Amino acid sequence: MQTRVCVQSRRTIRKFLPKSVPQEMIEEVISDALWAPSWGNTQPWEFIVVTGPALEKFKAENKNALMAGMKPSPEIQMPEEWSDTLKSRYKEVGKSVLSSLSIPRKDLEGRLNYYGEMFSIFDAPALLLVLLDKNLMLEYAMLDVGLFMQTFMLLACDRGLGTASLAASVNFPEILRKCLPVPENKRIGIGIAIGWPDLDSPVNRFQRNRASIDELVTWVN
Numbered sequence: 324m325q326t327r328v329c330v331q332s333r334r335t336i337r338k339f340l341p342k343s344v345p346q347e348m349i350e351e352v353i354s355d356a357l358w359a360p361s362w363g364n365t366q367p368w369e370f371i372v373v374t375g376p377a378l379e380k381f382k383a384e385n386k387n388a389l390m391a392g393m394k395p396s397p398e399i400q401m402p403e404e405w406s407d408t409l410k411s412r413y414k415e416v417g418k419s420v421l422s423s424l425s426i427p428r429k430d431l432e433g434r435l436n437y438y439g440e441m442f443s444i445f446d447a448p449a450l451l452l453v454l455l456d457k458n459l460m461l462e463y464a465m466l467d468v469g470l471f472m473q474t475f476m477l478l479a480c481d482r483g484l485g486t487a488s489l490a491a492s493v494n495f496p497e498i499l500r501k502c503l504p505v506p507e508n509k510r511i512g513i514g515i516a517i518g519w520p521d522l523d524s525p526v527n528r529f530q531r532n533r534a535s536i537d538e539l540v541t542w543v544n
């Protein structure tokens with residue numbers, strides 16, 4: 324696939340087909356994505372790929388924790404405040420997702436069920452967890468991790484796979500640490516759901532928006 328087409332056609336997949344992804348395929352995508360650049364070629368990332376019964380157990384526990392009202396405590400802090408501009412973009416995507424699924428904003432139960440699906444990793448057959456050393460300077464290392472993530476997702480898209488970066492997969496690190504062999508000296512960065520996209524599902528088809536170049540770029544000659 325042409326790079327430009329790949330960049331534009333990758334989108335967050337929130338409904339997967341009930342079909343597993345061969346381990347060799349995930350291995351290939353990771354191997355290729357390891358060519359992502361990093362500061363001083365430090366490659367400050369390590370990964371755990373979770374599938375099968377281990378993933379099913381994690382999905383169930385992660386969802387139960389959400390439903391039980393457990394307080395999120397991600398190991399990489401999430402923003403609590405945004406500027407109005409960022410807040411409106413964030414709200415817009417939430418609205419698009421819910422309306423694509425015909426869940427009205429006031430349907431609390433419908434929304435909670437949807438969040439339950441998100442915390443069940445949208446039932447993807449595989450989850451890639453990105454780990455980084457606890458002693459790294461976080462802001463800088465996250466530049467590298469972001470580069471890996473996008474490279475990985477584009478390469479997955481190129482092979483017809485769907486992905487979703489999921490903050491919802493790392494909100495309860497104690498569950499991940501209980502279910503998976505996460506080393507004590509590693510910080511859990513982010514999870515990426517991987518699977519075959521259900522391209523007919525409206526949640527994978529709604530129109531996405533981006534700010535215009537005029538809003539974002541200052542040209543200096």
Ligand SMILES: Cc1cc2nc3c(=O)[nH]c(=O)nc-3n(C[C@H](O)[C@H](O)[C@H](O)COP(=O)(O)O)c2cc1C
Nearest residue numbers: 333334335337416441487488489490491492513531
């Ligand atoms: C770090 C990160 C965390 C994200 N976490 C979630 C999440 O928990 N749930 C979700 O539905 N989407 C999540 N997303 C997906 C974003 O909502 C999505 O990338 C954004 O709306 C742009 O849409 P697109 O990926 O379809 O182009 C996350 C994306 C990133 C980069």
